[in-house]
Amino acid sequence: ALSRQTGSTLFMTLMAAFATLLYRYSGQSDVVIGSPIANRNRSEIEPLIGFFVNTLVLRTQLEADLSFEQLLTQVRETTLTAYEHQDVPFEQIVEALQPQRSMSHSPLFQVMFALQNTPMGDVELPGVRLSGLNANSTIAKFDLTLSMAETPLGLECEWEYNTDLFDKSTIERMASHFENLLSAIAVNPRQAVSELPLLSATERQQLLVDWNDTQVDYPQDKCIHQLFEEQVAKTPDAIAVVFEQQELTYRQLNHRANQLAHHLQTLGVKHEVMVGICVERSLEMVVGLLGILKAGGAYVPLDPSYPTERLSYMVSDAGIEVLLTQQNLLPTLPSHLAQVVCLDPDGGVIESHSPENLVSSVSADNLAYVIYTSGSTGAPKGVCVAHRSVVRLVQNTNYAQFNAEQVFLQLAPITFDASTLELWGSLLHGSKLVIFPSQVPDLDRLVDVVSQHQITCLWLTAGLFHLMVDEYLEALSPVQQLLAGGDVLSVDHVRRFRQRYPNCRLIDGYGPTENTTFTCCYEIGQTQLQQTVPIGKPIANTQVYILDPQLQPVPVGVTGELHIGGDGLARGYLNRPELTASKFIPNPFSSDKSARLYKTGDLARYLNDGNIEFLGRLDHQVKIRGFRIELGEIEAVISQHPQVSQVVAIDREDISGNQQLVAYVIAQSGAEISSTEIKDFVKEKIPSYMVPGAVICLDSLPLTPNGKVDRQALPQPDMSSMSSGDFVPPRTHTEAVLAEIWQKILKVEKISVRDNFFDLGGHSLLATQLSSQISEALNVKLPLKSLFEASTLASLAEEIDNISLALQAFQNHSVTSTATDLEEKGIL
Template structure:
């Protein structure tokens, strides 16, 4: 090769042979370590942190060869400062010496003629709402109500609910919301545990309460003679604000207590440290037995905004709900992630989503942001907020994603709110470095007092803060990791607690209820997710006596709320176990989608069309005329999806409540033929297409 000249060339860049390699070689009296890593996977700062941890490990092991691995402290002093002083630098002033009702009274004085709540064709100004709550408060005071007393609250969604909440707080007591749709046994357990001898309730719900309970109507004619003046304050910020009952591991619900200071800190953060404007119109969407509802209510009422109430039926009817949001120019929404995903996955709902909405806050479960959601949020200029916090503390971290931001499919849960500290600890309760999974602990002014009448459980979950003198911290059972920018990434649970459609569920409670049936020998409950990420409760049991699934469903429904009822009940000859004899949950079989005992061919065109839609919604090969939607694995979100499909394909508006009332193909088809009508939004919906049965 004439003219070719060879000369040495030193490669400036190298290609890593593996994702991560550490080389060690002797250099005289020293050991030299070299890290080689793939830059497509790791940042230089990450590897540098690991190198520092490696040196810390070597130093501690050589100084103390008998040290337990869990006791080794990997953090450098610089990292400790970053975790404790930078990421948790949340100290901020707030009205810590005031109660929620005092702050409301101040707002009512500032904006007496502003509309505070709206419901159907009824509105109440701040002046009117304050006066009616005062009447109730004085009536409760005359009955001897004291601070830290717990007053029951059983209401359907209405202005009376808000009057009841404020009236109880103004009396100095705390409230415990009791859903009138709960089974009688669960209502009784909540009343007994909370010792609520007085209930503020609507008269038509009196039959749901024990005879020993004193019932008071929030806004009855009997209240007209009570004083409308603000009652003198008798409670302090450390007194109870509410007791909310959540699923418990013992087979019984447990009462989570929060005090006024906890809630005042959250609301003050919401109103002063975020860009959400609550002084306009806010939708009250969450159920009253879910803590998010009080975030909605008091963020609005303490800023002079208008709280738009909706009925139970409107809450689950997406078409009507979107219409209410549009008609009332709602700017702020709190929605469960699964419901938000459902709305934006449906093209028609996404296109109709009102342009007036400026902020959507999600809480209660892992937020998953699909491509459709990202597109809609950007086009409609909506800011998305991811909130995280268990009932024991309410919201403790937030992440804000503005239009045009690069949003992860699984966004972080954000950074700590004001006066709140987050610790990620290993099994030895030592802080873990950035990027390493640890259990999430919460400390600071967000931590509540604990559980009602459960001193042992409170002592197990709430303990002294080892990093901050005089404080306490709550052990969440959640796994998370710090990101380099100070945000926190949620990983999952370390136990059997799960979140489904915004509800917190202890699987142990469902299992204990199954085992309470005399025919059940063993029980196990797990969660399965389909390809779309939709979660379903699946129960398995072995029997010591013959028992049918219908009987077991009734047994569960007599004590558990609807959201805790398994979609599938599967009998097994024996439970799968691991080599050491423990239940092998991963080996539990896929549940069978059981149709009725006898397949009945659809006999009308409407029945045939509905059967096909049910098949597609539930992922089944065949659905008969007498098959029951909810016994085939259907739940509330799938029900909304089915109603939407019926609307699209049959051009017929079916309120969700009618599916619950007519849960078989035959029953719903008959209702549609007798009552079905075109949707008020039919003009902007796509024309229906002909539906053929699978196999035709």
């Protein structure tokens, strides 16, 4: 009925719906689909027996606010135009457009759609009974083919798919979503294509409700310091904090924090007042943090090693009026107007105050701390976190075990929100907290501290975890719970750790500062890991939604942006109302009008079991020569190489001013690996446009002070160092001419005949230039395919010489088969 109303055919309507499905699944607004056509548009050929079928390439451009009716109009016009040119062979179109070719997929399109709506007449032969035979194909001709047919029972669908790309459950879901889509289109064709429902009611219930059923009771109306005081009453004489040779019991820590809090209140500290704390690692650091909270204030950690300009900005932006520090740091502090309180012996001023608990009006909704994180504008932004968010992290939660038997290591800088877990996960449960003595993690010292204090609960960034597994795996024997995260965990390192310590709880923790340290956790058991380590499921009192740009939940297996809700959400960004409004949005799935979601900018997808796979950052999504690429995908592929320990992929500007991919690789301990070997491995798994232009082998990856990979500090690739082995100069005229052309195009000073064009930074765009210059210098028309098949200088020179000889033979009529050979090579 819809087709008749809009003057469209059934094929056009189904094609528009299929394009909508692909748009919703892929997030791509430019969709190209192939479709076969009988190509019998002349009456003279209708009765002829033969195969006249041609392939049409139908391009559909979708926009979020486009209604299906509008899309159908576009598809109708596109299809009618294509019908007018159906005589043009598909091969001729490919030749004219010259798309980048790959052996892994067909050119121009990788998805086919076909509708069989021509009635099949009965064939009768005397003495013979005929019946239809369904031929089952075992080889997919395209990545995905949807074949539909009109039958007396309605429309039938057959899905053919490449099993390297899809599994059966994915195709079954896709088929179900296509059916849902068609039903929704029939009901309301004026609805925007971005809003047409894909999911069934059961799927929505699973994604939005069942997998977010995380609510548990916890002391949500209590503050951090109140819970600490309750713990002091339970275990007053237990050791609370250890720093080198010093230690404080819970009672002693409480008394000292109370004295400081009384003093701070005399300076005007109360709820919502921000107090700076710029101290070295020490017992005073913990006393200071706890004292600020007891006074009702919120602590703002300031790292003494930060540049003065950055500290000055943070002090000014937070409006800090009281600053806790130490005598030896006074000369390094930026100019400010805050009242300074030195936590080391202060003439007895602090000690003169009462050690008794304070009475304050602070509530769980008041600020506990403001932590500054890097901002895209270059200036750091302060994330404001309330008491309730911290309590939700460490009280009655489900991802780790907190109790008085644990010995925590306080390793993270207090400017990094992992310290929230270490500090309050320990001190609110009667555990012993050991403060790491050095401001910057030192592996040798870390090993000593873990051994000396028999650390049982340890948080490591992914970078430190990898280093420990590589260098000091045996030193982790006391650890009973190891939480790692902050970056992507290497599957290889996880496997090695699990093999050595099968009884230690290994937990992959994921979460932005804006949701108080942890959002999702995945306990890594003995089960077989795939290509990546999942980030797991939302922790207690946390909701996670994977949504498309229109805030619609995406199906299982489909990539979307991860959004977070629940009690861990920060209040927002300090003094940044516009940024807060853009990142903390109303929660469309909650009946509570005040509920919000945080847009993480992280790409993720649900796995079949409800666990979540992290796929990278939206801002790690790059375009290289027109192709949109997820850097995380390249990293995942390279990490599958058995000799690779870690990998980071980034995009950089190459010698010609274009963006190119660069991979930085660390080999397994004791292994040797070359960039050529990595490229050869990767070429087998991903399209050529995703193969890094340079692979750089490093001994270690640079880390930020927080232990994450410092992408800005990764070295620039030196293409001259990509030369293959010993230098062999050009030996023939052709090699000499080629070397000169390569030097000019690749901007590399010395070219060996063994060098590979692509290993030196070449890519498809530069290959096109190379082909043109070869034609001009050597008078040989070289197909682009030859450059990919013969990519070393020596092999390419040999190919050119062979072509020249064949051309001469053809011109001299000395070889009869030469013309056919040259035609097949694309030279004639």
